Amino acid sequence: xxxxxHGKPPFATATNRGKVMAVNNGGPxxxxxxxxxxxxxGMTLRDYFAAKALPAYLSHVSDGGSAIxxxxxxxxxxxxxxxxxxxxxxRDEQEKGDGTR
Numbered sequence: 001x002x003x004x005x006h007g008k009p010p011f012a013t014a015t016n017r018g019k020v021m022a023v024n025n026g027g028p029x030x031x032x033x034x035x036x037x038x039x040x041x042g043m044t045l046r047d048y049f050a051a052k053a054l055p056a057y058l059s060h061v062s063d064g065g066s067a068i069x070x071x072x073x074x075x076x077x078x079x080x081x082x083x084x085x086x087x088x089x090x091r092d093e094q095e096k097g098d099g100t101r
Contacts, residue, residue: 026088049084050077057083 026045043051057079061072 024085024088024092026084026091046081046084046088049087050080053083053087054080 023046025047026049028041029043029045029048030041032041054076057076061076
């Protein structure tokens with residue numbers, strides 16, 4: 001697993017139908033290093049990956065009509081985060097396998 005700030009895993013809590021669960025958010029998307037330590041500002045890597053996945057997902061499910069898109073916003077957001085979670089998992093597995101980063 002990728003270490004977050006100060007060597008801790010980058011987890012956040014989320015709810016799924018009222019259940020609280022840990023979600024690997026990938027840590028900061030754009031960390032800034034000061035003289036003393038890494039600082040996290042803005043979105044997480046999970047948010048960044050989801051934002052990148054969302055347009056591709058919407059173009060896949062869209063037939064060009066806004067009526068279809070307006071009905072699937074919640075589904076599209078959920079799918080984008082599932083894609084982001086898969087990207088973070090693949091990234092962690094690759095780092096374990098080749099020892100990079």
